[in-house]
Amino acid sequence: MAKHPGEALWYRLSAIMLLPLTLRQSSIKSLMLIVLILCSTALACSTPPPPRESKASFGEVPGILAHASNNDVIDGIISPEELIAIGEQIFSASFNTLDGSGNTKVRLFTNDSEKSNLLAKFNRISGPDANSCAGCHNQPIPGGGGDNVANAFVLAHEFPNVNFDEGAGDSLEILTLTTTGNERGTISMFGSGLIELLAREMTHELHIIRSAAIEEAQATKQSVTVKIHAKGVSFGKLTAWPDGLLDLSKVEGVDEDLIIKPFSQKGVYTSLREFTLDAMQIHHGLQGEERVGVDIDADSDGVANELTAADITALTLFQATLPLPVIANSDDKATYAYAKRGQELFETIGCAVCHKPYLELHDPIYTEPNPYNPPGTQNIDSLPSLYNLDLLAKNTSTVIETTETGTYRVYAYTDLKRHNMGEILANETIEQRFVESPVWLTRKLWGIMSEPPFLHHGRATLLDEAISAHGGEATQSRADYLNLPESARIAIIEFLKTFRMP
Amino acid sequence: MLKPKYTIAAIATIVGIALGSIPLSLMYSSQANEITLLQASETELVRTNQAMIRQIAESQVAEGEVDRLEAEMSRLLLKSASGGGVNMKMMPHPETGELSVEMAEVFSFDGNHAFCRVETNKEAFIMPTYKMGDVLIEKNEFFMAMSTTTIDEFKITTGTDGNNKLVMTGGLDCFTEVAKASMTLGSREVAEYASYKIEATDAGFGGGGAGDTFEFTVYFDESTAPINYAVFGPEFTFTGDMIDGEITIPEPR
Numbered sequence: 066m067a068k069h070p071g072e073a074l075w076y077r078l079s080a081i082m083l084l085p086l087t088l089r090q091s092s093i094k095s096l097m098l099i100v101l102i103l104c105s106t107a108l109a110c111s112t113p114p115p116p117r118e119s120k121a122s123f124g125e126v127p128g129i130l131a132h133a134s135n136n137d138v139i140d141g142i143i144s145p146e147e148l149i150a151i152g153e154q155i156f157s158a159s160f161n162t163l164d165g166s167g168n169t170k171v172r173l174f175t176n177d178s179e180k181s182n183l184l185a186k187f188n189r190i191s192g193p194d195a196n197s198c199a200g201c202h203n204q205p206i207p208g209g210g211g212d213n214v215a216n217a218f219v220l221a222h223e224f225p226n227v228n229f230d231e232g233a234g235d236s237l238e239i240l241t242l243t244t245t246g247n248e249r250g251t252i253s254m255f256g257s258g259l260i261e262l263l264a265r266e267m268t269h270e271l272h273i274i275r276s277a278a279i280e281e282a283q284a285t286k287q288s289v290t291v292k293i294h295a296k297g298v299s300f301g302k303l304t305a306w307p308d309g310l311l312d313l314s315k316v317e318g319v320d321e322d323l324i325i326k327p328f329s330q331k332g333v334y335t336s337l338r339e340f341t342l343d344a345m346q347i348h349h350g351l352q353g354e355e356r357v358g359v360d361i362d363a364d365s366d367g368v369a370n371e372l373t374a375a376d377i378t379a380l381t382l383f384q385a386t387l388p389l390p391v392i393a394n395s396d397d398k399a400t401y402a403y404a405k406r407g408q409e410l411f412e413t414i415g416c417a418v419c420h421k422p423y424l425e426l427h428d429p430i431y432t433e434p435n436p437y438n439p440p441g442t443q444n445i446d447s448l449p450s451l452y453n454l455d456l457l458a459k460n461t462s463t464v465i466e467t468t469e470t471g472t473y474r475v476y477a478y479t480d481l482k483r484h485n486m487g488e489i490l491a492n493e494t495i496e497q498r499f500v501e502s503p504v505w506l507t508r509k510l511w512g513i514m515s516e517p518p519f520l521h522h523g524r525a526t527l528l529d530e531a532i533s534a535h536g537g538e539a540t541q542s543r544a545d546y547l548n549l550p551e552s553a554r555i556a557i558i559e560f561l562k563t564f565r566m567p
Numbered sequence: 568m569l570k571p572k573y574t575i576a577a578i579a580t581i582v583g584i585a586l587g588s589i590p591l592s593l594m595y596s597s598q599a600n601e602i603t604l605l606q607a608s609e610t611e612l613v614r615t616n617q618a619m620i621r622q623i624a625e626s627q628v629a630e631g632e633v634d635r636l637e638a639e640m641s642r643l644l645l646k647s648a649s650g651g652g653v654n655m656k657m658m659p660h661p662e663t664g665e666l667s668v669e670m671a672e673v674f675s676f677d678g679n680h681a682f683c684r685v686e687t688n689k690e691a692f693i694m695p696t697y698k699m700g701d702v703l704i705e706k707n708e709f710f711m712a713m714s715t716t717t718i719d720e721f722k723i724t725t726g727t728d729g730n731n732k733l734v735m736t737g738g739l740d741c742f743t744e745v746a747k748a749s750m751t752l753g754s755r756e757v758a759e760y761a762s763y764k765i766e767a768t769d770a771g772f773g774g775g776g777a778g779d780t781f782e783f784t785v786y787f788d789e790s791t792a793p794i795n796y797a798v799f800g801p802e803f804t805f806t807g808d809m810i811d812g813e814i815t816i817p818e819p820r
Contacts, residue, residue: 233665237657288642290634304638312641313722313734314819321720321736321764356801357698365700440762440788441801485727499734499766499782501727 128158128166128197133375138451145382145452148375152383155376156198157207160349162186165368167350168193168226185234190218190245191227193350198380201251201348205566208387210516211251213523219329220495221246222347247493249330250523252508253516254337255566256464257328258385258431258456259475260509261336263424264325267295267481268437271323278305293323296424298480318482320499324437325481330521332483332506333498336435337381339442345372345380353377355443374443378433378452385431386454389462390512392476393565400559407560410553414545419484419507419538423466423474429457462567464511478510478564487536490521503537515566528561529554637820644723644817648733650767651675652774652812654781654805658692661703668692670709672805674781674812678721681735681765682714683783683805694745697800702745710744710755713785713805715763723819726768730778731816735765741785741795752794759792761785769816775809782806 133151137143160166167186187193194217199207201215221227226234227245242248274293282289282305290304293316301317313321320326328334334343345351350364353372357363360370395401411417431454438444457465457473466474483504491503505521513519518526525531535543546554653673657666668690674683688709694702717737726732740758744751763785770778783805787796 233663236666288635288638290631290638302634304634304641306638306642310642310718311720312638312645313720314641314724315637316722321722321734361698363698363700439801440786440796491727499764503727 127163128160133379135375138375148379152379159196165371191221191224195348210253215251218246254384256389264327267325270295331500392463403559407556415542420478421480423476426473479507485537489534645678648816649677650814654807655810656807684712698797712742715739731769733767774813779814
């Protein structure tokens with residue numbers, strides 16, 4: 066018994082060949098019939114199946130293929146992995162008019178010309194200035210830093226549509242490139258979940274010290290001055306008075322609310338969520354419903370609910386779970402030795418005072434939202450924490466060291482504190498959230514070699530140029546660096562070259 | 568009697584021992600000196616250490632006293648900081664859309680209070696609101712007043728530009744009213760609570776012309792200040808060109 070139709074045909078053909086000629090004529094008819102049946106069967110098999118109900122969208126579609134549903138998040142229907150996948154899609158999507166992308170401030174300057182209105186949908190200076198998050202955050206993969214071409218002009222969004230013509234788009238002001246906005250490079254988001262967790266823990270420590278000082282002042286009915294510090298980083302002193310007033314005149318490197326804000330180069334954003342909400346509105350013209358309300362088209366572009374709260378959660382979790390940088394020591398003995406010497410020198414000349422090698426993390430569980438989020442960004446009071454992600458569950462990166470006590474040393478090379486960096490880096494003319502021009506958050510050095518150029522505006526194409534531009538609180542370290550013999554400076558550069566993305 | 572040869576051997580042994588003990592005794596003597604020196608050093612070290620402990624304790628007391636005096640001084644500085652004036656802001660014209668309609672914000676502050684007030688608008692303007700789109704405000708329809716209820720924190724510093732700065736934070740009551748013929752949005756009698764941060768800069772005598780500034784940033788939470796949140800959003804800085812007034816902030820000590 067043949068098991069296969071082809072096998073049956075072979076048997077049949079063999080039999081026909083062996084038949085006497087008289088019998089062959091009738092067999093030829095049979096053969097032709099069989100061939101016909103086989104051909105029909107083959108044809109039937111090759112015919113496409115009948116059309117099913119289509120799920121495709123015809124015509125142009127939004128860049129965001131699927132929004133995350135708030136109810137799915139609240140009901141726990143959607144898993145963290147699914148939410149992160151949605152976040153990744155939104156992060157890489159090219160937003161368009163159907164998403165609600167476009168200039169949210171068009172209404173502030175009148176020009177009914179079709180040509181002008183079309184041009185105003187995008188403005189490289191005052192925004193919206195990008196169609197995709199990954200348009201700038203892309204080195205070496207989405208989520209990373211950006212080339213100089215991807216620089217943003219921070220705070221220029223306060224002008225409706227900059228054209229340098231002193232017109233309504235310029236708010237009738239005489240603007241120059243440097244007085245319109247602060248040009249800043251795009252820095253990577255790698256490892257940002259851990260950075261946010263470190264900042265939360267530091268904030269918690271500072272708030273405990275503050276509360277204790279207030280309680281002591283009230284109990285003793287005298288002013289109480291205490292040193293404030295978190296994770297080994299000093300933030301100066303504060304004085305609490307029995308009447309509850311706090312004197313923060315000697316507080317350094319952190320805002321008056323004593324909340325460590327680890328995002329943006331000025332250190333003015335508390336959380337990935339807060340940063341994301343602002344970035345989506347400023348760079349893409351997409352408004353989060355947690356800012357403007359559900360079903361409200363606040364920017365009058367015909368699209369409401371441009372980003373659901375769940376979308377923002379998805380984007381936040383995607384960024385929080387981006388890969389960690391690594392410390393990539395060379396296999397070459399001479400290079401390795403150079404880097405080790407450089408590491409020693411890095412500490413000797415004082416770089417490590419601000420670029421603190423590691424901060425110790427107690428709990429790697431990332432919860433969302435951040436309890437310290439400001440008004441306008443959902444916090445733990447308005448949105449219960451629904452996802453608890455262990456950011457180090459599958460860690461293989463060399464930037465993490467587990468201690469005997471079960472804590473984690475996160476080698477990010479920052480103290481998450483703001484410092485005065487001196488005149489050379491004081492180029493900005495507009496203060497961002499009260500942070501003065503020469504003052505910057507200590508740059509995380511992890512991964513730095515994978516995202517050149519360097520400094521806040523990307524003007525340094527070499528690490529040596531970046532170090533040489535340091536001043537202010539780093540004046541002595543800069544001088545010590547420049548006074549080193551060339552081989553020692555090269556050693557420090559070799560050490561910094563170990564900070565990469567995998 | 569011992570035989571002479573034994574006597575000689577005994578004497579030789581004694582002499583040998585005596586000779587051999589000379590360097591040993593010299594060594595012991597030397598070590599004894601060292602021990603004495605070490606003991607003296609130890610005594611000195613203990614004494615110095617105790618003196619240092621006393622000095623540290625004294626300096627801690629002194630540091631505490633310095634902290635207390637500095638705190639007193641800082642609070643006095645807060646009491647002597649004050650300012651008032653008018654910030655002029657330009658709002659969009661309802662027909663041209665250009666920022667050409669003047670809106671004067673009157674402000675005042677000292678170590679106990681701060682307020683900012685827009686009594687009315689002399690001309691119609693467009694208010695680009697946070698949640699309600701553009702709202703046409705006709706002449707004399709707009710009123711806004713913010714008055715602090717608490718000052719929780721303050722900070723007096725000299726900025727990197729050399730100007731003295733005062734930062735105050737706390738809570739305030741905000742009254743915003745748009746009184747149109749057909750409806751009234753908000754109220755000038757019922758306040759909404761918000762938190763604030765004030766940054767005032769003293770650039771020397773001469774007010775705004777010299778570089779004085781007054782920025783009143785208010786953080787509206789939608790749950791406690793729904794009207795103001797809808798109008799101004801979660802964070803709004805009330806400021807403008809300081810056309811009148813003076814800000815005085817003493818040098819930090």
